[in-house]
Amino acid sequence: MQVEETQNEGLKRGYRFTLPAADLAAEVDQKLREAQPEVEMKGFRKGKVPMAMLKKQFGPRVLGDAMQQAIDNALRNHLESSGDRPATQPKVEMQGGESWKEGDDVVVNVEYEALPEIPEFDLTKIKLERLTVTAEDAAVTEALENLAKNAQNFEDRKKGSKAKDGDRVVIDFKGMVDGEAFEGGTAEDYPLVLGSKSFIPGFEDQLLGAKAGDDIEVKVTFPEDYGHPVLKGKDAVFETKVKAVQEPKPAEIDDELAKKFGAESLDKLKEQISERLEAEYAGASRAVMKRALLDQLDDQVKFDLPESLVEAEAHQIAHQLWHEEHPEEHGHNHGSIEPTDEHKSLAERRVRLGLLLADIGQKAEVKVTDQEMTQAVLTQARQYPGQEREFFDYVQKNPQIQQQLRAPIFEDKVVDHIAETAKVEDKTVSKEDLEKAVEALDTL
Incomplete structure (x- = not known):
């Protein structure tokens, strides 16, 4: 197979693969000879069918298989030798199409966008603040009062x-x-x-x-x-x-109230509430720190982005936001939704960070364990009471759904890895300050 480069601009690649007719014919003959000993045909003993008759009977099918195999092998060998990783499925078109006839060279045009090389980045340069909040007595008391109200x-x-x-x-x-x-x-x-x-x-x-x-x-x-x-x-x-x-x-705030909520005493209930509040604060703090981390990565690490990925992501964002603005529309018979510049800008950020986090995670050998995947599936399955088994079967048979469940777990583990490497300073703040920081996430 002869390979000729036809395009090399940015991340776009184009190649012309040519398989000489003589090589293709030799491959077909070879496959027919390999099959000949096992072929039976009326009037001939097994393995004694003449090559001419084999070609007439099986030639077209073997020819098609040989062409496809040759193209697949040529593309695989090219990607291995070039080191290119296509961003999406390569576009493969046979030159001549239906006008091609046996005896002609097979010419195939291949186009794709290569994934970019991710530049090395010193993660220790990232500086982050981790907001910490202590569950104050007033917050615990407020939570107790809400429990008492619910138990009224x-x-x-x-x-x-x-x-x-x-x-x-x-x-x-x-x-x-x-x-x-x-x-x-x-x-x-x-x-x-x-x-x-x-x-x-x-x-x-x-x-x-x-x-x-x-x-x-x-x-x-x-x-x-x-x-x-x-x-x-x-x-x-x-x-x-x-x-x-x-x-x-409202119920009295006492040991009896605590027992209604599964605690041994009021003091134990207060401890549980304090732990729950601080876990909620930690989760909110992590979200704030994660946004700051991603903002720094997006600002400091630059590289070319595959247009096909950005375009697909922009259309997905536009489509999702349209449905959020039109909750009454459950179908997709709404015509084309064109992405705005804002959608495209957000798409570029998502694609850049997705590729960057994937690269960092791969180099750090971050893995999503089977246990973590099982927990994710269990969490999703709870949304379908009575149909948990059907949901499990659906996930097992659908690699795309598995990837959708795996992706956020992988991302969070990569973020944790980066945070362990980065310079993180703990900063004690009030609950109100943390709430303001969380609210700001929706305005950025």
């Missing part, structure tokens, strides 16, 4: 008291559409917390100000996206009897 009880208000937002009313109700009761629209002694938005929009509002003993006719309209198809968009009337109005009473 309700007690009857004084006779004649009007129901307020946050109160619980105990009601009997019977719902009717077009004068007829409907399935699931009737209940007795139902405890409804006003403001919980657990009922049809407008239902709870009409019970504000109600007193025990009141009979109220609640009129509502079922939403157009209501789960029961028969009731979608229907007007309904609920004959409602208010049997009790109860006010919320």
Whole structure:
């Protein structure tokens, strides 16, 4: 196979591979001779079929296989000798196409973008701050108060008291559409917390100000996206009897509250809350430090980027953001979405950092373990209760999904590796300062 370079500009590469007709014919003859001893054909003993008949019977198929094998081998040998790593699948086109005939040389044009050489970078030059926050007593107390509120009880208000937002009313109700009761629209002694938005929009509002003993006719309209198809968009009337109005009473912050949440005592519950808060602070701090690290890498390490990768990433970003802005559109029949300059700039950053982190991780021999992958699959599977086994099977059969799960784990491990090498200074800050730093991530 003869190889001629046709393009070498930036990362773009082009080559013309020529397989002489004589070499191709010799390869076909060789394959037919290798197969001849095993071929049986009517009128001939096994292994005695003449070469001319083999060529007529099997020649075209063997010719096609030989051509494909020759092209594949030539491309593989070229990539090995050149050291090029294509950014995407190389474009391979046979010159002449359908006009090619047996006896002609096989000429193939190959085009691809090579992945760039990643420049060496001294990771010790990176300087980072790790924000640390201690769980203060006030934060622990606030968390305890929230737990007590969630564990609240309700007690009857004084006779004649009007129901307020946050109160619980105990009601009997019977719902009717077009004068007829409907399935699931009737209940007795139902405890409804006003403001919980657990009922049809407008239902709870009409019970504000109600007193025990009141009979109220609640009129509502079922939403157009209501789960029961028969009731979608229907007007309904609920004959409602208010049997009790109860006010919320937060639970006492004591050992009994602690036991409700699985702790031995109040002191143990406080320790658990403190540990949980500091773990949350550490996670937020890590996100802030990771952004600072990536910003420095993006700013200090420059190299050419494959246009094909940037273009694909820009289109993906544009498509994703469009769907976030149009949550009502679940399909993809929305026409072409052209990336903006902002999308392209973000795509360049993502591609650059992706290639850089991959290179750093490879050189540092960062690996994603089977245990880490299993944990990632388990985490995802929890989003499909009752279908965990089907999800596992789906992941095992889909390499692309496996890569999507592996990529963020790999990235985080590379970031940890860089942070271990970089100069990191711990800085104690307040919870409010950390919150501001986290909020700033969305504005950068």
